[in-house]
Amino acid sequence: MSILTDTFTLNNGVKIPKVGFGTWQIPDGEQTYGAVAAALKAEYRHIDTAKVYRNERSVGKAIRDSGIKREDIFLTSKLPAETKTYTGAMEDFRSTMEALDADYLDLYLVHAPWPWAEKGANYDKENVEVWKAMQDIYAGGKVRAIGVSNFNAHDLQNILTDAKVKPAVDQIRYFVGYTEPQTTKFAKDNDILVEAYSPLATGGILQNAAIKEIAAKYDVSVAQLAIRFVLQNDVLPLPKAAHEEHIKNNAQLDFEISVEDMLKLNGLTKTDTAV
Template sequence: MSVLTDTLSLGNGVQIPQIGFGTWQIPDGPETYDSVRTALDAGYRHIDTAAAYGNEASVGRAVRDSGVPRDEIFITTKLRAEIKDAAGARAAFERSIQTLDLGVIDLYLIHAPWPWTAIGSDHRAGNIEVWKVFEELYDAKKVRSIGVSNFDVADLESLGSETDITPHANQIRWFIGNTQPETTAWCAEHGVLVEGYSPLATGKLLDDERLSALAEKYGVSVAQLSIRYLLEHGVLPLPKSVTPERIRANGELDFDIAPDDVATLDALSNTVD
């Protein structure tokens, strides 16, 4: 086993590789295909995509062409954030299944509690309607696990008020300096795995002198230190890159951050935008 194939447990017992390769902002076509193939060749076994990324087709083709058995790869995709009704959710799921062409989806997420054009607007009723479709898909074994993304505590509690299954995962923006403590604590209390996207703060952490000094102590890059930090907190990181060398390096995390240094990084929490 390696750091890329070690797993965490979702609330339903499904094992999920503890590091995912993110494909946000990678265009469909050769860039996505080549990046996913590089990640799989480097040992990643967890690929994260979404209908909104527009690259499900290339992700699916890369997985099929990789030579890695399908049952060894964990695939996550997401329902578009704008869809808040049952009929729309069912149709969108079928589109994703057909576009990916990988059979059962391992983790299916509601991409956000509100449309991206109306962040913060109230769609609690729509989320409950959609979640009931997710429960149907789960019960029918069309997906192995279901979850949400960008949900805060109020969103999560609203969802749970009228549904049966607690989300197995919540994928949120999580990195050194922005650890969403309230949401993270709620998820821990309720057995919801936190997945952290943008673990490098979309690159903003890479020039931080405080992190550079600590990374040097461990003989690693700032990126490696930042991604490892999530693992130290039991948060599943989703690093993304299109550069082969960085894709490989982002998965080379076979080191531990000492508790004192984790505490130092914790003290930076919520100081990075």
């Protein structure tokens, strides 16, 4: 079985492919369509998008045109971070489904616990309201699983207190040198799968000398090592690439990082040269 089709099992029993294909920062139209088409051709079966990416139409079209059965593709989208009301959440979900032209989503996430312009602000009360909408969306049968993104331990506990449906996923920024240990531990302790967006730190770790040295030992690229590292921490990586060669290379993950090297990689800090 390919690592691309191997699966984790979410807390509601739904199977999710262990490697996803991210579409953040890929412009709508030809670029998104081409990237998703290339990913599906390379046997990725897990595609991640969001309303705020403004590329849902192209993602949906690439999936429909692929000739692959819809049930063989795991599709994720996200509720905008700015939407913090029950009614707004319902409206945005409908617009996402219309843009994707899909009968259902496999996973729907709350994109962040605060609007992007107010990062770090407290929206505990509003997030409880939004989670009620997410639960109703889930109960409606158009979504196979629901979850969150960019939520820390406090944000997760806030909605868990009254939740009838536990989040299945928390999608966070996660890469070698930045593994959000508190959030990751809380999520795992509560049977919430952690997904890693920007597992290459948007390219920021590609020139890190320590990571390059370990990658050379396995005769793999830094990108391949970084994605494999995420997997071996039982976290689901969502690498993004726009070019077919990178899309293919990122999927070549048939190697094992030793326990010793995983300890070294987990001990690294300040690896992102882009910040």
